[in-house]
Amino acid sequence: MIAKRIIPCLDVRDGRVVKGVNFEGLRDVSSPVALGSYYSEAGADELVFYDITASAEGRRLFTDILREVASTIFIPLTVGGGINSLDDFDRVLKCGADKVSVNSGAIRDPGLIGEAARRYGSQCVVLSADVKRVNGEYHVFARGGREDTGMEAIQWIVRGVENGAGEIVLNSIDTDGVKRGFDLEMLKAVSERVNVPVIASGGAGCIEDFITLFKTLPRVDAGLAASIFHFGEVKISELKRALKAEGIPVRITEG
Amino acid sequence: MIAVIDYGVGNLFSLVSSLRHIGQTVLVTGDPEELKKADRLILPGVGAFGDAAKKLRETGLGDALIEEAHRGKPVLGICLGMQLLMTKSFEFGEHEGLDLIPGEVRALSEVVDPALKIPHIGWNPLTLCRETALFKYVRNGDSVYFVHSYHGTRCEKDTLALTEYSAPVTAAIGRGNVAGCQFHPEKSGRVGLNILQAFAETEGALC
Numbered sequence: 001m002i003a004k005r006i007i008p009c010l011d012v013r014d015g016r017v018v019k020g021v022n023f024e025g026l027r028d029v030s031s032p033v034a035l036g037s038y039y040s041e042a043g044a045d046e047l048v049f050y051d052i053t054a055s056a057e058g059r060r061l062f063t064d065i066l067r068e069v070a071s072t073i074f075i076p077l078t079v080g081g082g083i084n085s086l087d088d089f090d091r092v093l094k095c096g097a098d099k100v101s102v103n104s105g106a107i108r109d110p111g112l113i114g115e116a117a118r119r120y121g122s123q124c125v126v127l128s129a130d131v132k133r134v135n136g137e138y139h140v141f142a143r144g145g146r147e148d149t150g151m152e153a154i155q156w157i158v159r160g161v162e163n164g165a166g167e168i169v170l171n172s173i174d175t176d177g178v179k180r181g182f183d184l185e186m187l188k189a190v191s192e193r194v195n196v197p198v199i200a201s202g203g204a205g206c207i208e209d210f211i212t213l214f215k216t217l218p219r220v221d222a223g224l225a226a227s228i229f230h231f232g233e234v235k236i237s238e239l240k241r242a243l244k245a246e247g248i249p250v251r252i253t254e255g
Numbered sequence: 256m257i258a259v260i261d262y263g264v265g266n267l268f269s270l271v272s273s274l275r276h277i278g279q280t281v282l283v284t285g286d287p288e289e290l291k292k293a294d295r296l297i298l299p300g301v302g303a304f305g306d307a308a309k310k311l312r313e314t315g316l317g318d319a320l321i322e323e324a325h326r327g328k329p330v331l332g333i334c335l336g337m338q339l340l341m342t343k344s345f346e347f348g349e350h351e352g353l354d355l356i357p358g359e360v361r362a363l364s365e366v367v368d369p370a371l372k373i374p375h376i377g378w379n380p381l382t383l384c385r386e387t388a389l390f391k392y393v394r395n396g397d398s399v400y401f402v403h404s405y406h407g408t409r410c411e412k413d414t415l416a417l418t419e420y421s422a423p424v425t426a427a428i429g430r431g432n433v434a435g436c437q438f439h440p441e442k443s444g445r446v447g448l449n450i451l452q453a454f455a456e457t458e459g460a461l462c
């Protein structure tokens with residue numbers, strides 16, 4: 001039985017980890033290398049590393065830091081942010097990423113997912129979708145949640161899987177940073193339609209939110225969060241123990 | 256010194272980082288002659304069996320690896336590298352492996368519940384089949400990280416560990432100084448590092 005995964009997410013800009021609340025008002029948290037190896041030892045099942053740097057200069061810095069993070073953690077690593085071409089896939093895979101997450105890049109070039117899946121395998125391609133309710137419909141947003149593409153989200157995600165995405169990160173903009181629980185309604189709608197792993201993102205505030213997630217939606221494979229882990233509001237070891245006590249399969253590591 | 260065999264199949268970054276992390280000197284090489292100099296050999300690999308087996312044959316690395324294994328040098332295959340140690344594979348046709356450990360590589364879909372996702376990806380606990388030097392730091396039930404669509408069959412006598420994915424799935428095999436892990440020790444946290452550590456420090460038989 002495959003364990004449900006707990007995934008801390010590191011948003012990196014100018015070489016530092018930051019976390020936005022509703023994607024704005026970013027706060028500096030810590031060093032990505034220190035946080036990455038802390039999580040790797042603390043029982044995280046995977047790390048997600050997002051490059052939110054805009055300039056080419058920043059991208060080079062990110063690549064250096066990525067290599068450093070990847071060489072000090074020994075759990076799977078997913079990298080996203082600024083992935084627009086197969087060259088970008090190549091660049092981050094060579095720095096030690098196991099999976100590459102595409103978002104705006106796939107919106108600009110819908111062929112990207114298919115090309116990447118053919119070259120590197122579906123298990124390597126993650127479609128990350130930022131989704132928000134607009135007039136009763138789920139819409140896909142681009143550019144870090146700033147731009148409504150007008151596209152219907154479920155169709156977009158189903159098509160992404162058909163084209164070769166091997167995993168979905170569903171980030172609800174409506175619940176992101178609010179800390180009142182994951183967006184169960186949106187996650188249900190997506191997880192019923194795809195047969196690849198779905199990672200829930202946006203809204204976790206406490207241990208109970210993860211228990212509710214996995215109990216309500218057994219088809220969801222993983223829970224992702226950032227600030228609650230970075231600031232120690234939820235400790236991964238305590239979270240895993242609580243999930244295990246509820247009968248949810250998790251990987252327990254002991255120090 | 257541990258030689259990581261580089262035959263153009265897959266990314267070696269994490270494996271090399273993890274070996275360095277546990278204090279090993281690593282040589283990444285595609286030269287059959289270099290395998291003689293190393294104390295231990297690791298055969299990594301991801302992708303399709305047929306292509307990989309062909310590359311091992313064409314480069315002479317396959318024959319060199321078999322020769323060193325017969326001399327008693329410790330050998331560890333990882334993921335596709337484990338599968339290549341076996342007799343043959345039925346992935347897209349029928350292909351011969353290195354035949355260091357008897358057995359056949361077959362699709363997981365032959366045994367796994369069709370409702371489950373394939374590839375089998377994620378953390379899954381090990382059931383150890385017997386005591387071995389390779390897994391001396393592993394406890395029954397420790398989880399490791401898998402990414403695969405095929406697995407070893409007809410290798411019951413040489414199976415070191417199993418995992419469960421609606422059916423028993425071969426997680427590790429071994430015979431004397433040659434062993435293989437279907438999972439990725441370099442991605443399996445502390446448990447995986449400890450397996451690499453045991454491989455690096457074991458003199459004589461791994462299992």
